Each structure stands twice: as C-alpha cells, then as structure tokens.
Amino acid sequence: MPHIYVNGRFLGRPVTGVERFAHMVLDRIHDRQPQDGRAPGITILAPPGIDAPAKWPRFAFRTVGSGGGHRWEQLSLPGAARDGILLGLCNANPVRSRRALTVIHDAAVYDFGQGFARSYRLLHRTLGRLLARRSHIATVSRFSQARLAAVLGVKGERIAVIPNAADHIRAITPDETVLERHGLTPGKFLLIVGSFAPNKNLPRAIRAFRAIARPDDRLVLVGAAVRSFADNAMGAVPEGVILPGRIGDEALMTLYAHARALVFPSLYEGFGIPPLEAMQFGTPVVASTIAPVREVCADAALYCDPEDEAALGAAMRQMLDDDDVHARLSAAARARALAFDWDDSATRLLDTLAAIG
Template identity: 30%
Template sequence: MEHSHIAFDSRWIGPHGIGRFATEVQDRLNFTKLFDGAGNPASFASSVRLGRWLAGSGAKALYSPGYIPPSGSRLPFVFTIHDLNHIDVEHNSSALKRLYYQLIIRPAVHRAEQVLTVSEFSRGRIVEWAECDPDRVTVVGNGVSDIFHAQVVPMQPGYAYFFCCSNRKGHKNEKRLVQAFKLSGLHRDCKLVFTGNADVELQQLIAREDLQDRVLFTGRLSEIELASWYRGAIATVFPSLYEGFGLPVAESMACGTPVITSEVSSMPEVGGDAALYVDPHDSDSISMAMLAVAGNTELSKQLCARGLVQAQNFTWDRTAGLVSTALARLPLH
C-alpha cells in the first residue's frame, strides 16, 4: 500500500506508544513525503511548523499518526487522537495543555476529513468533548508486534514475579499496586517487577512498606527483553486508571501470560473475556486478583488460553489496513 501524494508526520516515530503506532503504520503504508523536523512534535509551535512545511511539500494531503494537526494549511488532512488523557487525567494536564486542545485540536477535529483513534472508549470521549458528528471519528485500533508470542524464552531471574509494564506517571496507579502487593502477603514468596527506573516517590513508598528487596525495576528494555519478562511472569498486573488502549494488556496476552487489569476506560475492550478485572481504586480488589491467579493453576491456564485468542484481534496489518481505507477517502485534487 503506497500513499505517494499523502505527507506523513514522521516526528512521532520513537520508543513510546504513539511512536510504536507511527512506526508500524509507516512500515506498511510506505509514505514517501515525510516531515521529520527537529523538536518535540507536541510543542505549541509544532502545528504551525507542520502547516508551513506542508505548504511547500508538494503533497496533496497529510496524515499524522499523532494528535497535532497542521495550522494554516488548506490541504485536507487526517490525524490520530489516541486518547484525551491530557484533558481527562489531572496530573497529565495543565492550563496550557487544556488551552492547546481547546484552541488547536478541537477546531481541527471539525476541519479534518477524518479523525482516527484506537478504541471505542477514546472515540466516545472525542465525540463528546469535541461535540462532533460521530461519523467523523473512526477506530483503527492498535496491533501487537510479532516479537510478542507464546514461544518467547521466559525471563528466569531466579524468583517468581508479577510484572507491570509501566512508567512513573500518576495514572498508571503504581503506588496502589505496591500497596496491594504488600496487602496480599505475596511478597513473602515472590517479587513485583516494574519496567523502567524507580522515582523518588515510589522508592519512598517501597521503603515505608519495607519491600526494598521485593519490588524491583528492570531499567530500559528492548522489545525482546520485554517479551521475555511478560512470558516469565505469574501474571501481568496493569491497574491503570486511564488508557486510550492499554497495549501491555494485549502484548502480555500474546505472550501467553495471565492479565490482571482495570475495569475502567479502554481496558475491558482490549482484555475482552480473557482478563481478570479489578477496581483500580481499591487495593483490596487488586490484591485479591493477584492471590487468585497465584493460587489457582486452573484459573491461570484459562486466562492464558483465552488471552492467546483475544490477542489475535490486534494486528498491525489490520490497523494499517483501516488507516489506509480512511486515507483512500481523502479528496486529492
């Protein structure tokens, strides 16, 4: 699939959620006119820079895999709003971000030929917030990279562990997970492993709960290492308070590992009937689910089997195909 007349904002490509989406879509759709200007694609000036570049690019339209639209350009465009966490999640928001969404992104939702998003949850929020026609917003989903599969060599660190693929942002709900881990008593038999590096707040909580040698951090991981950590875990625990999609849920299932996740936002959509759901605001709920999976081989096997089936719903080929279909409707004059 090639879209030679459509420009692509390639600044989003990188080692993060939107970066993964951008990479996989570009790999399949082979855009040839790429905007790779320096600087953060999410900055205030970014939209203007994109619009200026577009005017002289020779392209007939633009597709952006991220949420920044082109300003000052009359060319038709499609862009992707993965979620509204900069509005919905208090600690990811600020007066400046809210202003940007109000002044730049909301009008762009009405100007765009189509807005793409990754879940029905996000679609509902975008339609409600922007007060736009629901037909303007199309769900293209996310995919699971081929690196995540059940034949991955499991990580064997010499101890049993629960795994949380996360970062230190507040909505990831890590503090409550640490408290639930302590509450469960499981720290006597196994460990809790987080991706990335600890921050001061989390370290202080871990020390207060006397879990210094029971809660560990992997540092930065390659995707192959990440797949191994998923594969070797008793379960992946992902008690996030808000996700546009929640890729760790699908990735972990693809590796044949049980998933415990939140009953809110997009997680039930991604997990289907294959995850064990918790109230992410309740440490007891999280700890009970961890105990249930750790203590019940039958439940664990059932979650694994269902998860392998559920993960097959999320392929990058499918996502790229849906993006391509949306772009095929662009009016290219």
C-alpha cells in the same frame, strides 16, 4: 488516491506507545508499496536534524522549513503538504491544513487533566478542538472515539477507529538473561509495565501487592525508577518489588513470556498496549475494569475495581494461586491477541485516507 505526506516530527522522539503506532502502520504500508494498488505515494516531511529512516526506502523523504517542535509543525509543514493529504500519526498536526488526518490516541487531556502540566493540557486541548473542527481525526479504540466525540463536539462516525496491535513482538528475540540478573523464576512473578503517572495507579497496586505477598512472591515493575518511590511518598522500594531499570524490548518480551500475570491497574487509558503485548505470549492480565481495557482484553483478564485496593490484591493472590483460573485465562489471552493485527490497522488507515480523497 492523492499523494500522502506524513508529519515526520515523531521520528525525532523516543519510541513509546504513540510513536510505536506510527512506526508499525508505516512499516506495513511500506511493505505493500510495490504490489498494493491502493497504496498511495508517500513522502515523509521532517524538520531539520532528522535523517531519512533507512528501513523505508520506498517512501520519499524531505527536510522542510527550519526549527522544530510545535512551531515547525504549525508554520513550516502546511505549505509543504498543500498538494496532498497530510497524515499526523501522533496526536498533532497543523491547524491550517484542512486536507489532513490526525490520529488523536485518547481524550486524556480532557478527561484526566491532572496527569499533565497546565501548559501541555491547554495546548493539546485547544489543538484537538481546532483539528476536529477544521480537518479529520481518527483514534485507536471505540472508547476513545466516544470520548473524543463528546469533548470535541463532533459525531462519533466522523472519527475513524484504527486500533493498536502487538503482533510485531513475535519477531523480537527474547533476552533470557534478564531473569538471572534479577533472580526471577519463570511463572513465579507478577509484572507491571508503567510509570508513576497518575493514571497508572502504581502506588495503590504496590500497596495491594505488599498486603498479599508471601516471602517468595515478586512484583517486577518496569518503567519506574527508584527515586519514584520517594517522589510518591512510598519511601524505599518495598520488599519483593524488583526494578529492572530501563530495559530493551528483548528483555521486556522475556518478562512478558515468563510472568505469572501482567497487572494493569490503570485509572484511565485510551487503549491499553501492555495487556495486548502480554496476551501475545498467553500471559493473562489482572486488569482494571475501565472500558478501554475491557475493550482490549475481553474475556482474557481477571477484572477488579482499580480504586479498591483490597480487590486488587485479592485478584493478584488468586492469579498466583489458582491454576485453573490461570490456565483458562491464558488460553483466552492467546485467542484474544489474534483479534489485533498491524496489517488490519494499516488497511483501516488507508481506507480512512481514501475517504478523504
């Protein structure tokens, strides 16, 4: 296999879903380096100001060019990777690099443009079309494969599918103190992990909870600040809604493990990582009926129309009250979580790179 250069711009950003994908697949490839004959030589190329990650000593690391952001990516990066394959794991890569693979995680900038600033939307729509035309792209779900093929005008089979996974969370030591800090009883609260981005559908989910909530019911909302309620014309934080603020993975894992269910009411996703994380703990999901969420959750969720507030509330109430449904979905969640594995995703990525040659 040719030498692989990794677009290291993502190392200068906080770790969210897209960056997590990059870290996890590179972790697994790094672990194979001594013994896996298919594993290529890898060099991470980064803009100034980013240090070599200590956790990847078997990868080479090089600072190239000047500046940062898109300008660095388009002007400084192509020349540094000209003798190998350039791998972009977080939605972007130089359009001049024809021997390249870019993982575009979803088609949201085309399908759900109202969730993005106009400048961001125009930039990434143009970038995606150029990358699809000039080099190689991959994505994380069959749904996103189909949507990207349609909006970018390429055949679906040209877009490799390299799924997300969540088995990394098994190595995280939970922080149980988050329960006491917020007065939460294990198995007695619902959990939402998401922001007030339009596709996350949080105002409707919160109204649905308020309509069905009893005095002891709690909805824990991770990822939204108090001011977000005012910004979304919801006023003060409703009774029974708990905001833990910014929390680490250790606290989040505790909430996943002890929630009665995760509520995932999205209007649009490219994959759906929180349900997969929750299912690692056998926590069932009240889920939107959209295709990518069904692809991830399969039979491990209680589905409802994300635009039907009454149906969403009824599903929450059923999950809180019906022990038989909860037990069935909990067992299905544990089984479904086994279908996604970062080692498998790393293998798919290496196979895709090998096919570029």
